[in-house]
Amino acid sequence: MKSSQSLPDTPPDRYRGWHWVTTLWPYLMEYRWRVMAALLCLVAAKLASVSMPFLLKYQVDHLSSVDKQGIAPADWWLWFPLGLLLAYGAVRFLNVFMGEVRDLLFGRVTERAMRRMALKVFEHLHTLSLEFHLNRQTGALQRDIERGTNGISFLLRFMIFNIIPTFLELFLVIGLLLANYPPVFGIITAVAVVAYVAYSVKVTEWRTHYVREANRMDSTTHARALDSLLNYETVKYFTAERREAEAYDSALAQWEQARRMNRFSLFSLNSGQALIVSVAMGSMLLFAAYYVLIGRMTLGDFTLVNAFMFQLFVPLNFLGFVYREIKASMANIERMFELLDEQSAVKDNGTEPLHIRKGEVVFNNLQFAYQPERPILKGLSLTLEAGKTLAVVGASGAGKSTLTKLLFRFYDAQQGDILIDGQAIQSVPQQQLRQVLGIVPQDTVLFNDTLKNNLLYARPQATDAELTDVIRMAHLQKLVNECPAGMETVVGERGLKLSGGEKQRIAIARMLLKRPAIMVFDEATSSLDSHTERGIMAEIREVSRGHTALIIAHRLSTVVDADAIAVIDDGQVVEQGTHQQLLAGGGAYAALWQAQQQSDGVEQTDAEEK
Numbered sequence: 001m002k003s004s005q006s007l008p009d010t011p012p013d014r015y016r017g018w019h020w021v022t023t024l025w026p027y028l029m030e031y032r033w034r035v036m037a038a039l040l041c042l043v044a045a046k047l048a049s050v051s052m053p054f055l056l057k058y059q060v061d062h063l064s065s066v067d068k069q070g071i072a073p074a075d076w077w078l079w080f081p082l083g084l085l086l087a088y089g090a091v092r093f094l095n096v097f098m099g100e101v102r103d104l105l106f107g108r109v110t111e112r113a114m115r116r117m118a119l120k121v122f123e124h125l126h127t128l129s130l131e132f133h134l135n136r137q138t139g140a141l142q143r144d145i146e147r148g149t150n151g152i153s154f155l156l157r158f159m160i161f162n163i164i165p166t167f168l169e170l171f172l173v174i175g176l177l178l179a180n181y182p183p184v185f186g187i188i189t190a191v192a193v194v195a196y197v198a199y200s201v202k203v204t205e206w207r208t209h210y211v212r213e214a215n216r217m218d219s220t221t222h223a224r225a226l227d228s229l230l231n232y233e234t235v236k237y238f239t240a241e242r243r244e245a246e247a248y249d250s251a252l253a254q255w256e257q258a259r260r261m262n263r264f265s266l267f268s269l270n271s272g273q274a275l276i277v278s279v280a281m282g283s284m285l286l287f288a289a290y291y292v293l294i295g296r297m298t299l300g301d302f303t304l305v306n307a308f309m310f311q312l313f314v315p316l317n318f319l320g321f322v323y324r325e326i327k328a329s330m331a332n333i334e335r336m337f338e339l340l341d342e343q344s345a346v347k348d349n350g351t352e353p354l355h356i357r358k359g360e361v362v363f364n365n366l367q368f369a370y371q372p373e374r375p376i377l378k379g380l381s382l383t384l385e386a387g388k389t390l391a392v393v394g395a396s397g398a399g400k401s402t403l404t405k406l407l408f409r410f411y412d413a414q415q416g417d418i419l420i421d422g423q424a425i426q427s428v429p430q431q432q433l434r435q436v437l438g439i440v441p442q443d444t445v446l447f448n449d450t451l452k453n454n455l456l457y458a459r460p461q462a463t464d465a466e467l468t469d470v471i472r473m474a475h476l477q478k479l480v481n482e483c484p485a486g487m488e489t490v491v492g493e494r495g496l497k498l499s500g501g502e503k504q505r506i507a508i509a510r511m512l513l514k515r516p517a518i519m520v521f522d523e524a525t526s527s528l529d530s531h532t533e534r535g536i537m538a539e540i541r542e543v544s545r546g547h548t549a550l551i552i553a554h555r556l557s558t559v560v561d562a563d564a565i566a567v568i569d570d571g572q573v574v575e576q577g578t579h580q581q582l583l584a585g586g587g588a589y590a591a592l593w594q595a596q597q598q599s600d601g602v603e604q605t606d607a608e609e610k
């Protein structure tokens, strides 16, 4: 399994604390009136909630004051408790209703914040270098974004509408108890709340490790299963089903163990919380009963204390969960912030507009290494003359594709420059640079969309006639005609429903549709049969006529017509000239030519015919 360079479990110190508040603040401000209205609803709901026990108290006091014979139905005294009952019902409804209105109003705020944040990260990811993306598992990256945006929603909702109001209510209730009743009630409530919060925080901290471990194992088992299923064919080729199942099961066993510890820690948290709540409520009721017995409190007061306790401890019970989730949300958001802080190794700070005059490309004394200890290009110099075709050949791994990556500025060379018509590519905006370049890459990856949309990706405004033209040039008519859905055929994830050669032809067609000034063909026909290859090479010659073209090829027979051929070895150009000149030179190219001719009789005949 590939190792994922995921973000570290514990975020660095600079992300701790209230960093997220300042980041999220602008999103709250975007809908400030909604936020204000939601807060008003919150206050209304809380006032309703605090008044409920009082209504209950008056009710009970009134009912217990009626003597055993009851009262006549016409007596106005009868209507008082009925009015209270109605008020109680109305206030209870108001409490719930205001909560719902609040959610309705605030939902929009959280969704907008999620949308803005997700877009920001998405755009940022597209600015990061290829190296960053190569080092990451896309799935893990996507999970980081998903968790981050969900984290925002959770944090906004629960911080503003759970934690803060719960504490507001606590202060309100403790104040009311202290003002109206013997101090013992307020004191017990305060002590219980402090004990409850302290215990919840402590135990939550302790169990975070188990929660994280369970989550990690959950991701690992998923990744294991996914990797195995993605490699479905390889598993069959090597009859490795048993091995795969065992590896999956061993990951599952670790997940099971992690879940066990997680459950145990949850048990400790919940039982401890329940104990604190029960002791507090029990002692409050004990005192309340005592005060009723000695006549200092009424039955209504007894009911009120009981009701307050219920009202307080229900959200408090929830606090353990909310605290844990808020911590997790903060960690997830911090991961997302780390992504946003990630800087591209390749800086896009060129400001000169790119002026294409002829389309000459010069690679000037390039030195480049992906890893410092392993140089790939060692002072390579090469000129692509304007309007000419230059072929680059050389052993596998010699650094040919690396040249194209440097040209597209996926990486910057450590030394040396690349100049287009005399302008260093670093000095121009990347967008402008890439607009004048077209490539048929070694491995074509397609969007999981229709053939047509994959082609139009190069130039969405292209006409049908232009599409038909490039389809013909890239020899794609047969494929389009044979597929029942024609151009509307969906090509599957990464284009996996097409053959290697078909994908290459689509890549050729869409590059032709882009009509770039400089064309790069990186082994553009390597997956094609010799017949189709010849046809397409003829088309490539045709379309690249008058354009600057760089052709990277393994099969030398495909580049014998090039205006110049450069042979790369050990990070340098070791030979350069036309096919005939290089053959006559009897050097590396001639040797390569001989070797290929021997191994491919058909190609030999083809080349001799030329």
Ligand SMILES: Nc1ncnc2c1ncn2[C@@H]1O[C@H](COP(=O)(O)OP(=O)(O)OP(=O)(O)O)[C@@H](O)[C@H]1O
Residues within 6 Å of the ligand: 134, 370, 371, 376, 394, 395, 396, 397, 398, 399, 400, 401, 402, 403, 442
């Ligand atoms: N992102 C990367 N990180 C580290 N090394 C890399 C990276 N990309 C390529 N390499 C290494 O750089 C060397 C040159 O790669 P490159 O793709 O340029 O070779 P190539 O000449 O195009 O080979 P081929 O003909 O097989 O396509 C290879 O040895 C490869 O392993």
